Amino acid sequence: MNLRKSLIERDPVAILAPVVAVALALVVGAGILLALGKDPMEAYGSMLKGAFGDANRLNNTITRAIPLLLVAIGICISFRGGVINIGAEGQLFIGAVAVTAFSVTVGGSLPAILAVPLALLVGFSAGAAWGAIPGYLKAYFDVNEILSTVMMNQIATQMLLLLLSGPLIDPREIQLGTRIPQSAQLPESVWLGRLAPPSRLHTGVFIALLAAVVVYLLLWRTPLGYRVRAVGQNKDAARYAGISVPLYMVLSLTLSGGLAGLAGTVEVMGVTRRMVEGFAVGYGFSGIVVALFGRLHPLGAIPSAFFFGALLTGAEQMQRTIQVPSATMIALQGLVVIFVVSSDVWVRRRAVRRAARLGSESPAVELSMETVAAEAK
Amino acid sequence: MESSRTLLDILIAASGLTLAAATPFLFAALGELFAQRSGVLNLGVEGIMLMGAFTSVFVISDKGFNAHPAVGLLVAMLVGALMGLMMAFVSVTLQAEQGISGIGLTLFGQGMSTLLFRVLAAGVIVAGGVEKIDLPVLSNLPVLGSIFFHQDILTYAAFALVPISVWVLNRTTWGLQVRAVGQNPQAADSMGVNVARVRYSAVILGGVLAGVAGASLSMALTGVFQENMTAGRGFIAVALVYFGGWSPWKVMAGALLFSAANNLQIWVQVLDVRVAGAAIPPNLLIMLPYVLTIVVLIFARERQRREPAALTKPFERGEN
Numbered sequence: 001m002n003l004r005k006s007l008i009e010r011d012p013v014a015i016l017a018p019v020v021a022v023a024l025a026l027v028v029g030a031g032i033l034l035a036l037g038k039d040p041m042e043a044y045g046s047m048l049k050g051a052f053g054d055a056n057r058l059n060n061t062i063t064r065a066i067p068l069l070l071v072a073i074g075i076c077i078s079f080r081g082g083v084i085n086i087g088a089e090g091q092l093f094i095g096a097v098a099v100t101a102f103s104v105t106v107g108g109s110l111p112a113i114l115a116v117p118l119a120l121l122v123g124f125s126a127g128a129a130w131g132a133i134p135g136y137l138k139a140y141f142d143v144n145e146i147l148s149t150v151m152m153n154q155i156a157t158q159m160l161l162l163l164l165s166g167p168l169i170d171p172r173e174i175q176l177g178t179r180i181p182q183s184a185q186l187p188e189s190v191w192l193g194r195l196a197p198p199s200r201l202h203t204g205v206f207i208a209l210l211a212a213v214v215v216y217l218l219l220w221r222t223p224l225g226y227r228v229r230a231v232g233q234n235k236d237a238a239r240y241a242g243i244s245v246p247l248y249m250v251l252s253l254t255l256s257g258g259l260a261g262l263a264g265t266v267e268v269m270g271v272t273r274r275m276v277e278g279f280a281v282g283y284g285f286s287g288i289v290v291a292l293f294g295r296l297h298p299l300g301a302i303p304s305a306f307f308f309g310a311l312l313t314g315a316e317q318m319q320r321t322i323q324v325p326s327a328t329m330i331a332l333q334g335l336v337v338i339f340v341v342s343s344d345v346w347v348r349r350r351a352v353r354r355a356a357r358l359g360s361e362s363p364a365v366e367l368s369m370e371t372v373a374a375e376a377k
Numbered sequence: 378m379e380s381s382r383t384l385l386d387i388l389i390a391a392s393g394l395t396l397a398a399a400t401p402f403l404f405a406a407l408g409e410l411f412a413q414r415s416g417v418l419n420l421g422v423e424g425i426m427l428m429g430a431f432t433s434v435f436v437i438s439d440k441g442f443n444a445h446p447a448v449g450l451l452v453a454m455l456v457g458a459l460m461g462l463m464m465a466f467v468s469v470t471l472q473a474e475q476g477i478s479g480i481g482l483t484l485f486g487q488g489m490s491t492l493l494f495r496v497l498a499a500g501v502i503v504a505g506g507v508e509k510i511d512l513p514v515l516s517n518l519p520v521l522g523s524i525f526f527h528q529d530i531l532t533y534a535a536f537a538l539v540p541i542s543v544w545v546l547n548r549t550t551w552g553l554q555v556r557a558v559g560q561n562p563q564a565a566d567s568m569g570v571n572v573a574r575v576r577y578s579a580v581i582l583g584g585v586l587a588g589v590a591g592a593s594l595s596m597a598l599t600g601v602f603q604e605n606m607t608a609g610r611g612f613i614a615v616a617l618v619y620f621g622g623w624s625p626w627k628v629m630a631g632a633l634l635f636s637a638a639n640n641l642q643i644w645v646q647v648l649d650v651r652v653a654g655a656a657i658p659p660n661l662l663i664m665l666p667y668v669l670t671i672v673v674l675i676f677a678r679e680r681q682r683r684e685p686a687a688l689t690k691p692f693e694r695g696e697n
Contacts, residue, residue, distance in 0.1 A: 032492075036493075038496075084476050084477065137671070137674075137675060141675045143671065143674040143675055144616075144619065146420060146480070147619075148670075148674060150612045151609070151612070151616075151667040151668075151670045151671050152671075153609075154608070155664050155668060158661070158667075159660070161660050162660040162661065165660075166658070285484060288480070289484075324496075325495040325496065327487075327604075328488065328492050329488065330484055330487055330488030331484070331487075331488025331489045333484050333488070334424070334481045334483070334485030334486070334488055335485055336481075337481030337484060338463075338473075338478050338482060338485070341467075341477045341481065342467050342473045344473060344474070345471050345472045345473060346471075
């Protein structure tokens with residue numbers, strides 16, 4: 001058993017660190033707003049009201065959390081697998097575009113019982129394929145995945161615009177001559193039902209929650225998940241234990257991309273029901289923040305997604321009512337990321353100190369190598 | 378005769394523009410090169426560029442202080458230095474994971490620049506920009522004169538920075554220290570080099586240059602600020618450092634290549650290039666530099682053997 005690792009997992013400070021990070025980011029944000037001549041109390045107050053003010057707003061907050069959760073659990077897989085996927089944004093777009101193409105062509109002629117699962121599968125697969133590319137390049141060509149996934153985001157954005165102004169454009173936009181780059185409305189057979197109108201809360205919430213549980217079980221209760229995490233913790237040890245490191249790198253980015261694709265799919269089937277320019281912009285990046293805030297744990301991502309769903313929904317309200325741009329939230333998310341990763345060191349040092357106090361300064365690397373080797377047999 | 382004359386003019390203008398548009402790539406990539414040679418991967422370049430782009434054009438515009446462009450440049454440098462300091466603190470002192478913290482810094486820069494742009498400038502900034510300077514004698518050369526010697530001061534500076542960077546890295550004590558702490562921090566430390574201090578200075582210099590890169594994009598190239606106007610150029614600059622195998626001259630070659638790819642859209646429109654009689658969709662052309670980046674990273678694989686050995690690895694004294 002890796003003592004240092006288990007001390008990190010059990011340290012209450014480790015669990016509190018993300019909360020402190022968000023609190024700090026909000027304080028810094030208040031300072032920035034104050035400097036810009038905006039009342040931070042009023043701003044945060046309108047955020048709170050916008051996110052939780054009444055049942056309808058609460059439902060919209062949950063609606064917003066759905067794609068964030070799906071992206072975040074995908075990020076959990078890739079980060080746990082030692083692959084830094086910054087490409088959720090593009091994978092989400094590609095999933096949504098693929099499902100739109102599927103729906104406006106064949107989806108309408110199928111009964112809902114067939115069309116919905118097929119559509120989900122199409123969206124997942126498209127995102128997975130988009131994620132597999134940088135995964136493959138990382139595993140076999142040593143291409144830095146952070147850079148390649150960022151580039152894949154830009155390519156996906158342009159691809160989206162290209163398709164929406166060309167093959168996928170709503171025929172009515174051409175008839176009317178307005179040529180707004182958006183798709184036709186999806187056929188009703190692929191819609192995810194609304195749970196509490198007039199809010200846009202849809203049945204995708206169950207898909208997201210189910211996916212979080214499945215990914216948790218996959219990562220911690222199956223040999224496959226075990227190998228993904230082993231590669232993430234120590235590539236040399238994993239290789240020594242006979243795990244095909246490149247294969248699992250591709251796999252973790254593929255699954256990660258698939259879940260991001262599913263996020264876009266669920267969003268287009270449940271919320272917008274057509275692809276539009278500016279669809280779900282920023283969700284891919286927010287999902288990374290959600291995952292880090294949930295300590296890269298699929299179940300931790302559930303409350304985390306709800307919290308960031310509230311922040312984003314609240315920020316929109318803040319922009320409408322007191323004209324504080326919602327971009328404030330992007331800046332604060334950046335700070336949360338910086339604070340969370342910075343706190344890791346502190347938590348690690350605490351673990352080292354506590355391990356020393358327990359009288360067993362165990363060299364973590366060698367220990368984990370043995371564990372991996374033993375358990376893989 | 379008349380039409381070939383205009384074609385030549387177009388090509389001259391396009392080549393001149395390619396040099397000018399390479400400026401932000403060059404500044405950002407050379408700055409990143411120093412950070413990486415010291416062992417720090419700074420992925421916050423994109424965010425720093427955005428903040429540099431906004432602050433510089435803001436102070437010189439009538440929305441701000443109508444300041445001289447030199448003041449705008451100084452402000453961008455200062456903002457870049459501060460954000461570089463942030464990155465250095467997080468990566469050197471706190472030893473945080475560099476890839477993710479850089480993404481955090483980029484998100485921060487994106488959000489902050491948009492926030493400031495909307496609040497302070499109500500979402501519109503247009504500024505006079507930076508004047509082109511004709512170098513005496515040289516600018517009178519036929520063809521070459523108007524391509525190479527009719528540029529603004531930032532472009533001249535960016536290209537001058539290439540040999541300067543080579544000289545600094547290879548011929549100065551500081552440059553030697555930067556390379557040493559990036560290659561073998563333990564050895565450098567035992568020779569009495571303050572690893573943390575050298576890394577701080579390299580990352581802050583990288584931040585300053587990223588700020589200048591942003592300023593060159595907003596003040597000199599376009600004269601405006603737009604939300605997320607860098608559009609991934611900061612990340613491309615990081616990729617250029619890999620592409621150039623951590624050598625300033627090759628980084629320059631890469632910057633020119635990407636600038637040309639970035640301008641392809643304009644070239645194709647001006648020259649009215651058609652494939653099988655149909656116009657090429659602009660989105661495809663905009664995609665090109667990003668596709669090129671990935672392709673280049675695949676082929677830069679051989680060069681990665683020259684990667685600084687301690688890149689992304691934090692250093693702790695007494696640790697071996």
